[in-house]
Amino acid sequence: MTRDANDIHRNEGVGALREIMDANRRKPFDDHRASGVVGSHDDEQRDGASAHDRRRAMHPPRVRLLNYREYRQHLSSSTAGGSLIKGLVRVGTLISMNGRPGAGKTALLIEIARCLDAGEPFLGRETKQAVVVYIAAEDEIDVLNRVEAQGLDTVMIVVSEEGVPLTKPDRAVAIVREAIRQARERFPGREVFIPFDTLRAGLDGQSVLDDRFTSPALNKLRKLAEDERVVIAISNHTNRENPKQTKGETLEAVVALELILLETDGGWFELHVGKNRAGPGRRQIGRLRYTSIDLGDVEASVVDEIVAVDGVVAPAEKVRKLGGNQALVMSLIRNAILDHGFQFRPFGVEGPEVKAVKEALLREMFIKRKAGDNRADKRRSFDSALNRLLERYLVRGESADGEGVIWHVKKEAEMGK
Structure with a gap:
């Protein structure tokens, strides 16, 4: 019969109970259980704690102290920090x-996507070629139209039956992680660049100022970007009018870079940097304006001109980037050469042969594709875009x-290379 510790204490005294307990501590675990004495749970806990301490001593935390040179070497096996x-x-x-x-947030994200997709400079800054994985949480058809207008065949758009629900951060991270896996495959x-357009839509209309929703979601995305070594660009509606102004939002706290678009006169928008952990912040870096391209019965707004203004590029290199109208002309001439091109010797019968198209045909294709009803305006847009492309990309002759x-200009471009 099992004897209770209280019975032993009551019938035989505290000395007898202490002797039994001391004897049980010295016995192996099985003998301890076989003794039939209840009340040794504290001993088991102590023994378990001791075993845990011994395991921790055998496997201490893996911590190293590195100086900056050693840390650079530690990072050299990955692209993190590049x-x-x-x-x-x-x-x-x-x-x-x-x-x-x-203000043109989507248009600018797609312009950045265009540069990264081709590995071309953005505002005179060197880039690494990246696959763009676009999360169109707000208006996927609008994003689709803009990508088509730029002819960006290798920009990927995420299609998810459940969307990317930032109100369920763990699920959203799982969906984005799978998109990253497919992109790398x-x-x-x-590299991988992921525009998330927009924050409010991802939060299913919840206020971006409500930390109950924004803080878990944004911190999960930040951790995902770090772990997967990707860039996630959050598009955010804001009434911010001063690039140096801060509003104390969670988004400001967790991001490494803020880009801010501010409207100015003449249809131009200024591009400012707010917070920037990769370089100088609180300054204007560019200015841009937009144009519309006709896609059948809809129009797509894209960047037409974008100019660096902060001195990163030497003045002689401050050329207008390939904008909407120029991109449209380049897209049309590729198709025109395939469908209507002819062999042409611009320097006589002994000179090199190129594949050319008639300027009048190209102009009519542009006028038909360009959004708007004013034919004269569209003709001027074509002439302006063509003049910017001459010498650098195209040549005009008779x-x-x-x-x-x-x-x-380059013969390999005839084949779309």
Whole structure:
């Protein structure tokens, strides 16, 4: 019969109880259980704690102290900390694109996507080629139209039956992580750039100022960007009018870079940097304006002109980037060469042969595709865009019968390379 410790204490005294307990401590565990004495639970706990301490002593935390040179070497096996856009965007970070509704946040994100997709400079800054994985949480058809207008065949748009619900941060992270996996499988060796358009839509309409929703979601995305060594760019509606102003929002706290669009005169918008952990902050870095491209019965707004203004590029290099109208002309001439191109010797029968198209045909294609009803305005837009492309990308000449003829500066461009 099992004897209770209280019975032993009551019938035989405290001395007898102490002797039994001391004897049980000295016995193996099985003998201890077989003795039938209840009340040794504290001993078991102490023994368990001691075993845990011994295991911890055998496997101490893996901690190292490194100086900055050693830490650089430690990072050398990954891309973490490297630049995606020099002086602006580091790999493994969460960044934000801020502006009022209609300020052109989506158009600018797609312009950045265009540069990264091609590995071209952005505002004169070096870039690394990246696969763009676009999360169109707010208006996926609008994003689709803009990507099509720019002819960006390798920009990927995330399609998820449940969306990317930031109100369920763990689920959202799982969806984005799977998109990253597929992107790396499809484009091995490239960095990954993920625009998330917009924060409010991802939160299913919840206020971006409500920390109950924004803080868990944004911190999960920041951790995901660090762990996966990708860049996640959050598009955010804001009424911020001063790039040096801060509002104490969670988004400001967790991002490594803030880009801010502010409207100015003449249809131009200023691009400012707010917070910046990769370079100088609180300054203007560019200015841009937009144009519309006709896609059948809808129009797509894209960047038409973008100019660096902060001195990163030497004055002689401060050329207008390939904008909406120029991109449209380049897209049209590629198709025109395939469908209507002809062999042309611009320097006589002994000179090199190129594949060309008639300028009049290219102009009519542009007028038909360009949004708007004013034919004269569209013709001027074509002439302006073509003039900017001449010498750098295209050449204009005349055929034997005096018609304007256009061809590529580089022969390999005839094949779309």
